Amino acid sequence: MTKPIVAVPADIRVFDGATWHAAQHQYVRAALNAAGVMSFIIPAFEEGYDTDAILDRVDGVLVSGSASNVHPTLYGKQATEADGPFDPARDATSLPLIRRSIERAIPLLAICRGIQELNVALGGTLASEIQEQPGIWDHRKPPNVDRDSMYAVRQSVFVKEGSCIAGIVGSGEIRVNSLHRQAIAETAPRLTVEAVAEDGTIEAVSVIDAPAFAVGVQWHPEYWAETDKPSNQIFSAFGDAVRDYAAGKLATTRTKQIA
Numbered sequence: 001m002t003k004p005i006v007a008v009p010a011d012i013r014v015f016d017g018a019t020w021h022a023a024q025h026q027y028v029r030a031a032l033n034a035a036g037v038m039s040f041i042i043p044a045f046e047e048g049y050d051t052d053a054i055l056d057r058v059d060g061v062l063v064s065g066s067a068s069n070v071h072p073t074l075y076g077k078q079a080t081e082a083d084g085p086f087d088p089a090r091d092a093t094s095l096p097l098i099r100r101s102i103e104r105a106i107p108l109l110a111i112c113r114g115i116q117e118l119n120v121a122l123g124g125t126l127a128s129e130i131q132e133q134p135g136i137w138d139h140r141k142p143p144n145v146d147r148d149s150m151y152a153v154r155q156s157v158f159v160k161e162g163s164c165i166a167g168i169v170g171s172g173e174i175r176v177n178s179l180h181r182q183a184i185a186e187t188a189p190r191l192t193v194e195a196v197a198e199d200g201t202i203e204a205v206s207v208i209d210a211p212a213f214a215v216g217v218q219w220h221p222e223y224w225a226e227t228d229k230p231s232n233q234i235f236s237a238f239g240d241a242v243r244d245y246a247a248g249k250l251a252t253t254r255t256k257q258i259a
């Protein structure tokens, strides 16, 4: 069977005065080398999108992290400059893709900004500058360091027994990296919290009664996906779900051809 394909919504970035639709190498590398799937980077547009046209052609959705934040108006808050930087085209592409992939039982893995988009897409809210809240650690990326140090494993999260994530990495304490200043505030009704940090920050969720793999993590399993065991287990489980979906789609197609 040819490698299945996952959709990766792009960020809008400006390099050399030109606008680019961009996704970071670490995500598509983890998809290929740890999940065993190919990636289609999906351009980000604020309107004119046909989400089903994309989902008809892929076998999973991988929603990456990004330094930009989900626009606060999408979860009922006023936007201030402090809530930025924003990427409305990414929001407009990613949120419908998340909602529709869940409806269509297409496997979904949402990472960092991705878990925040998942929560907002299903009706939850976000908190900004969480490190300024009493008792909340500084989850932001360390400043002025190389990327390996930026993504270094440096915090414990506690995976709830019986959760979807526990079925992948085991329950209890695992060590992860951390590069975020926002987090889930009100959990969307259709999400269940699967892991938390020692300060109570929500670190993983899954979609309640999801017909397929539908998981979000606040940390970055993609970065060490080939060498760190929990990271590799998450991408491997996502890859298996994507392959199962692709095989089912193929079987359905062949059944229709025979009929």
Ligand SMILES: N[C@@H](CCC(=O)NCCCC(=O)O)C(=O)O
Pocket (backbone or CB within 6 Å): 064, 065, 066, 067, 068, 069, 111, 112, 113, 114, 141, 179, 180, 181, 182, 183
């Ligand atoms: N902007 C959100 C999500 C953070 C995130 O996805 N971080 C990964 C990218 C890190 C970087 O390249 O700066 C938040 O800050 O919570």
